[in-house]
Amino acid sequence: MATEDDVLALDNxxxxxxxxxxxxxxARYRPLLKEIGLTYPQYLVMLVLWQADQDGKTVRVSDLGKxxxxxxxxxxxxxxxxxxxxxxxxxxxxxxxxxxTISSTEKGNALRRQAREIPGRLLCGTGISxxxxxALRDExxxxxxLLETRGEPSGR
Amino acid sequence: MATEDDVLALDNxxxxxxxxxxxxxxARYRPLLKEIGLTYPQYLVMLVLWQADQDGKTVRVSDLGKxxxxxxxxxxxxxxxxxxxxxxxxxxxxxxxxxxTISSTEKGNALRRQAREIPGRLLCGTGISxxxxxALRDExxxxxxLLETRGEPSGR
DNA sequence: CATAATTATATTGTGCACAATATATATAAC
DNA sequence: GTTATATATATTGTGCACAATATAATTATG
Numbered sequence: 001m002a003t004e005d006d007v008l009a010l011d012n013x014x015x016x017x018x019x020x021x022x023x024x025x026x027a028r029y030r031p032l033l034k035e036i037g038l039t040y041p042q043y044l045v046m047l048v049l050w051q052a053d054q055d056g057k058t059v060r061v062s063d064l065g066k067x068x069x070x071x072x073x074x075x076x077x078x079x080x081x082x083x084x085x086x087x088x089x090x091x092x093x094x095x096x097x098x099x100x101t102i103s104s105t106e107k108g109n110a111l112r113r114q115a116r117e118i119p120g121r122l123l124c125g126t127g128i129s130x131x132x133x134x135a136l137r138d139e140x141x142x143x144x145x146l147l148e149t150r151g152e153p154s155g156r
Numbered sequence: 157m158a159t160e161d162d163v164l165a166l167d168n169x170x171x172x173x174x175x176x177x178x179x180x181x182x183a184r185y186r187p188l189l190k191e192i193g194l195t196y197p198q199y200l201v202m203l204v205l206w207q208a209d210q211d212g213k214t215v216r217v218s219d220l221g222k223x224x225x226x227x228x229x230x231x232x233x234x235x236x237x238x239x240x241x242x243x244x245x246x247x248x249x250x251x252x253x254x255x256x257t258i259s260s261t262e263k264g265n266a267l268r269r270q271a272r273e274i275p276g277r278l279l280c281g282t283g284i285s286x287x288x289x290x291a292l293r294d295e296x297x298x299x300x301x302l303l304e305t306r307g308e309p310s311g312r
Numbered sequence: 313c314a315t316a317a318t319t320a321t322a323t324t325g326t327g328c329a330c331a332a333t334a335t336a337t338a339t340a341a342c
Numbered sequence: 343g344t345t346a347t348a349t350a351t352a353t354t355g356t357g358c359a360c361a362a363t364a365t366a367a368t369t370a371t372g
Contacts, residue, residue, distance in 0.1 A: 007275050008268065010203045010223065014289050015181050015278070017296035019200070020225055022178040023359080024303040025171050030360090041328060044175070047166045062350060067166065069176055072351050074329050081327085098337050098350040112164065119163050122171070126306045128299060133170050136299065139292055140173035143284060147180040150282045179329080186330090197358060218320065228321050230359050237357085254320040254367050 025122075032118045036111050037085070041078060043115070044068055049088065049104040050112045060093075061100050087111070181278075188274045192267050193241075197234060199271070200224055205244065205260040206268045216249075217256050243267070 010016050026040045033043050048067050052059045061075055068075075079102060082088040087108035093099035123133060166172050182196045189199050204223050208215045217231055224231075235258060238244040243264035249255035279289060 007272055008203055008206060010200070010207065011297075012293075013203075013275065014293040014296075015185065015196075016200060016203075017293045017300065018174070018178045018181055019196075021296040021300045021303070022174045023225060024300050025174055027360090028303060029171065039327065040171075040175075044166070044172060047164055047169075047172075050164060051166065060350085061352095069179060070328090071330065073331080073353080074327095076352055078328075092351095096338070096350085100351065116163055119169065126302045128302055136295055137168075137170040137173045139295075140170075140177040141167075143292065144173065144177045144180050146282045146284055147177070147184060183330090195357065216320085217322095226358090227360065229323080229361080230357095232322055234358075248321095252320085252368070256321065 028122055029118070032121060036114050038111070041068075041070070041074070042082060045075075045078065045082065046087070046104065046108060046111065046115070049102060049108065050115075053104050053109065059102050061102060064102065082108070184278060185274070188277060192270050194267070197224075197226075197230070198238060201231075201234065201238065202243070202260065202264060202267065202271070205258060205264065206271075209260050209265065215258050217258060220258065238264070 006012060029040050029043070033040060038046065045064060045068065048064055049059055052063075061072060061079070064075055064079075065071055079088060079090055083090050085107075086105055089103050089105055091101045091103070093101055162168060185196050185199070189196060194202065201220060201224065204220055205215060208219075217228060217235070220231055220235075221227055235244060235246055239246050241263075242261055245259050245261055247257045247259070249257055
């Protein structure tokens with residue numbers, strides 16, 4: 001028998017499914033990333049830096065922010081921790097002193113080879129097919145795009 | 157031209173799509189929840205408590221942990237903040253003194269009526285249909301279930 | 313019933329997220 | 343060129359997440 005408050009039932013909500021699935025995936029990453037000494041957000045930053053290194057592009061803090069949807073309050077301390085471990089360099093631009101350019105070091109690039117094993121190992125043994133993974137990823141990307149382009153939630 | 161490191165391309169990864177979509181959804185919740193003075197994790201806790209209240213069930217800290225996949229390190233301070241604001245009560249069980257039972261107060265229940273408006277407002281204006289929302293939710297629930305039942309990531 | 317093992321919650325410490333604000337530099341308007 | 347505005351990063355403070363450990367109470371074992 002449906003009650004008036006079914007709209008508030010936890011299991012009916014997209015948001016909780018998303019929240020729980022996201023944490024389950026990052027929890028699954030955690031032991032794999034620990035092998036190369038990275039947290040999950042640090043791993044995402046290194047993915048961007050590795051790709052930029054490959055493409056011969058430079059990456060500013062604001063580029064990381066746009067790509068990962070993170071602000072300086074998150075990135076600045078995270079990047080300092082990576083710099084403390086010599087995985088990245090932080091260099092203030094001489095032409096425009098507001099800008100800080102981030103690069104992966106040799107040591108940071110050395111992790112890339114090990115990291116390549118990780119995506120394949122992640123869903124291994126879960127019975128989630130590549131087709132299903134790609135379909136879910138694309139649907140999430142599409143939803144993200146709609147959420148980001150369609151302005152504020154209405155109702156006011 | 158595909159490179160060797162496409163497996164590490166940010167946009168190819170399910171995990172990043174999940175991470176970004178989750179944060180976009182909670183960001184969309186934020187202003188709505190602010191109207192009733194809750195953070196997103198606090199809202200999830202209240203959803204569980206409201207549902208239990210309706211069903212005449214009692215909720216222990218460990219029940220919240222199982223349902224929301226959160227541990228006491230997250231829940232204890234969160235529940236204290238809710239208790240400080242008289243939205244919940246924390247009562248140590250007299251029969252088994254290890255147990256703490258959490259209940260929504262009158263004041264906490266009063267928020268439920270306002271909260272019922274929120275799910276409907278959330279995706280409003282995004283062009284995401286109810287059918288699509290339900291399909292994505294169910295796929296995420298299915299993936300979560302597989303991640304939680306299929307043991308550790310292999311590769312060792 | 314004494315002791316070991318288990319269970320339930322709490323505490324501490326680290327690392328995100330994000331709002332709000334600060335600081336410094338650069339560009340635009342006059 | 344001086345002032346106003348915008349841009350880029352940093353800082354501070356709050357609230358999760360989660361690992362590791364602690365504490366206390368319960369149950370199981372001998």
